[in-house]
Amino acid sequence: MEKPFFPHIFTKMYLCRILPAFALAFISNYVAARDQLRPGFDKAEYTELFQMHVLLYDSTKTDTTRPKIVVPRPAHYQSVYQSPIVGLDNKWGLWKKNDRVAAINVRGTTLNPTGWLENFYAAMVPARGELQLSSTFTFSYHLADHPKAAVHIGWLVGTAFLARDIVPKVDSMYQAGTREFLIMGHSQGGAIAYLLTAHLYALQKEGKLPKDIRFKTYCSAAPKVGNTYFGYEYEHLIDGGWGYNVVNAADWIPEVPFSVQTLDDFNKTNPFKNIDGIIKKQKLIARVAMKHAYKKMRNPSMKAQRNYVKYLGNYASKSVKKVLPEFQPPVYANTSNYVRIGPTITLLPDEAYYRNFPDSEKDIFVHHLTAPYLYLIERYKY
Numbered sequence: 001m002e003k004p005f006f007p008h009i010f011t012k013m014y015l016c017r018i019l020p021a022f023a024l025a026f027i028s029n030y031v032a033a034r035d036q037l038r039p040g041f042d043k044a045e046y047t048e049l050f051q052m053h054v055l056l057y058d059s060t061k062t063d064t065t066r067p068k069i070v071v072p073r074p075a076h077y078q079s080v081y082q083s084p085i086v087g088l089d090n091k092w093g094l095w096k097k098n099d100r101v102a103a104i105n106v107r108g109t110t111l112n113p114t115g116w117l118e119n120f121y122a123a124m125v126p127a128r129g130e131l132q133l134s135s136t137f138t139f140s141y142h143l144a145d146h147p148k149a150a151v152h153i154g155w156l157v158g159t160a161f162l163a164r165d166i167v168p169k170v171d172s173m174y175q176a177g178t179r180e181f182l183i184m185g186h187s188q189g190g191a192i193a194y195l196l197t198a199h200l201y202a203l204q205k206e207g208k209l210p211k212d213i214r215f216k217t218y219c220s221a222a223p224k225v226g227n228t229y230f231g232y233e234y235e236h237l238i239d240g241g242w243g244y245n246v247v248n249a250a251d252w253i254p255e256v257p258f259s260v261q262t263l264d265d266f267n268k269t270n271p272f273k274n275i276d277g278i279i280k281k282q283k284l285i286a287r288v289a290m291k292h293a294y295k296k297m298r299n300p301s302m303k304a305q306r307n308y309v310k311y312l313g314n315y316a317s318k319s320v321k322k323v324l325p326e327f328q329p330p331v332y333a334n335t336s337n338y339v340r341i342g343p344t345i346t347l348l349p350d351e352a353y354y355r356n357f358p359d360s361e362k363d364i365f366v367h368h369l370t371a372p373y374l375y376l377i378e379r380y381k382y
């Protein structure tokens with residue numbers, strides 16, 4: 001017996017209606033997934049962030065590297081905001097990729113001496129506290145929980161002024177539908193990107209920013225911004241592929257500030273805590289020799305730490321107050337144990353690189369600026 005004809009017609013009509021809807025839903029989900037941020041280092045993503053970063057400068061004045069290169073505009077992002085210059089010559093830009101994804105880009109140091117003052121104001125402060133920047137501006141921050149975590153005071157001042165402008169923009173973008181933000185900075189901007197990222201996560205934890213915002217951070221050519229204890233907590237925040245530091249191995253900027261490690265920089269449980277008791281148990285000659293050697297190793301680092309606070313804290317703050325008259329210098333932390341922080345993408349120069357960018361005694365930024373980084377990232381294989 002033949003099957004009724006009507007069910008076949010019904011099935012065809014049903015499929016004709018449901019298939020286009022299914023296809024549309026599939027395409028929409030595919031596009032949404034493609035436009036979302038994904039964990040892991042993305043060469044194209046970093047390159048486009050670098051392209052938009054260049055536009056924060058007058059490159060004819062800041063990029064002295066040879067050979068000169070033409071940097072294309074970002075292909076997938078549109079500029080929606082550039083901040084005025086604030087704080088100690090700080091500036092940032094906001095870019096939008098689509099309704100869901102935006103990028104925060106932090107400018108690095110320019111030729112303005114004020115920006116260099118921010119770099120040299122290099123004593124450390126606790127990673128949790130307040131900065132009195134003016135009579136009307138107190139910056140509260142909580143970048144790490146550990147009581148010994150500490151960060152660079154100059155870049156924290158820069159972060160404070162930028163965050164005051166950035167956080168309201170993040171909130172307004174969120175209200176318009178944006179849920180994901182890339183954060184990028186090169187050089188000084190990379191240092192601030194560390195602190196800004198930790199600050200934004202802290203605001204989420206405190207309920208001052210929505211918890212469903214996703215951040216992904218690229219610190220580029222970033223100097224050392226904090227000590228081991230800050231580093232541990234920052235790396236925990238971005239664990240799983242949500243933060244990277246991109247470094248040209250020939251660049252000296254990621255090697256600064258100077259690091260001074262003292263016995264106070266170790267964890268509470270360590271073999272040096274009861275060293276005096278260990279020395280007392282030795283025989284007289286061994287005891288005298290060990291005590292002498294121990295003081296020779298301990299005292300220089302302690303003196304260097306005191307000088308760090310004296311010159312790069314107290315003295316430098318006097319120059320800062322000339323720019324920010326109402327700034328109240330904080331109490332500095334008893335540490336200057338600067339370390340390199342976060343998963344690092346190492347751009348390793350080869351002979352061909354050094355033919356294009358030879359070492360120079362006159363141009364100390366030959367390995368630091370736009371041309372060498374874009375040259376190396378273009379050739380980077382991962």
